[in-house]
Amino acid sequence: xxxxxxxxxxxxxxxxxxxxxxxxxxxxxxxxxxxxxxxxxxxxxxxxxxxxxxxxxxxxxxxxxxxxxxxxxxxxxxxxxxxxxxxxxxxxxxxxxxxxxxxxxxxxxxxxxxxxxxxxxxxxxxxxxxxxxxxxxxxxxxxxxxxxxxxxxxxxxxxxxxxxxxxxxxxxxxxxxxxxxxxxxxxxxxxxxxxxxxx
Numbered sequence: 358x359x360x361x362x363x364x365x366x367x368x369x370x371x372x373x374x375x376x377x378x379x380x381x382x383x384x385x386x387x388x389x390x391x392x393x394x395x396x397x398x399x400x401x402x403x404x405x406x407x408x409x410x411x412x413x414x415x416x417x418x419x420x421x422x423x424x425x426x427x428x429x430x431x432x433x434x435x436x437x438x439x440x441x442x443x444x445x446x447x448x449x450x451x452x453x454x455x456x457x458x459x460x461x462x463x464x465x466x467x468x469x470x471x472x473x474x475x476x477x478x479x480x481x482x483x484x485x486x487x488x489x490x491x492x493x494x495x496x497x498x499x500x501x502x503x504x505x506x507x508x509x510x511x512x513x514x515x516x517x518x519x520x521x522x523x524x525x526x527x528x529x530x531x532x533x534x535x536x537x538x539x540x541x542x543x544x545x546x547x548x549x550x551x552x553x554x555x556x
Contacts, residue, residue: 361526365487368523373490374405374467377497378460384509385501388456397457404447412439428532430478437475437486444468452556459504463497466552470544477540485533485541491520492545500549 378401382394389397413436416422422432445468452461470493474484495516502508524538533541 358530361529364522364526365530365532368487368491368519370486370490371406371409373494374463375402377463377494380498380512381460381463381501384498384512385459385505397460401447401460404443408443409436409440412436428483430481430483433483434475434478437471437478441468441471441475444471458556459501462500462549462552462556463493465556466497466548467493469552470548473544473548474541482540483533483537484544485524485527485538487523487527488520488538488541489545489548491516491523492542493548494545495520496546496549500553504553 375398378398382398387394413422413427416436421435427433427436444464448461448464448466448468450461451457451464454461467490470489474486474489477484495513498509498512498516502513520542524542527533527538528535
């Protein structure tokens with residue numbers, strides 16, 4: 358139980374974008390210097406981690422949510438809607454900035470996946486955000502591999518294995534049904550490909 362909870366925290370959906378960007382800087386040649394990378398990473402960390410965390414703390418304080426796990430669909434609606442806006446603004450900013458369109462793609466793809474998640478609330482489907490983030494990371498690095506003609510087999514295989522561990526954790530903790538877990542990964546995985554094609 359403790360292991361699965363730890364995995365769910367370490368690979369939480371608000372942590373994965375920062376990890377993905379760090380991996381991007383390590384794998385893809387960039388014209389940015391170290392200070393610029395640090396500033397950009399700080400911006401992404403604040404937008405995708407600190408702001409969502411502060412929103413959850415505020416919502417818990419005013420009793421819009423019962424726990425930070427936001428188990429119910431009703432509790433998830435407002436946080437997911439706010440994340441859609443944040444990721445869209447971040448994606449738009451990065452995509453319009455020279456040499457940062459790859460990262461813009463990542464956050465546009467995340468925004469698109471979250472829009473679909475919100476739509477699925479209508480059908481009472483609480484898609485796993487953990488698996489969406491892992492699916493997006495897998496798809497993103499596959500898109501980059503195809504774009505630059507430089508596949509990243511070790512990275513992709515590692516992410517897939519970690520996705521399996523996270524999926525197992527979410528099922529073990531009874532946070533989601535198998536359908537919600539598989540659907541989350543499927544939506545996340547396809548999102549970067551669809552976004553890349555549309556852009």
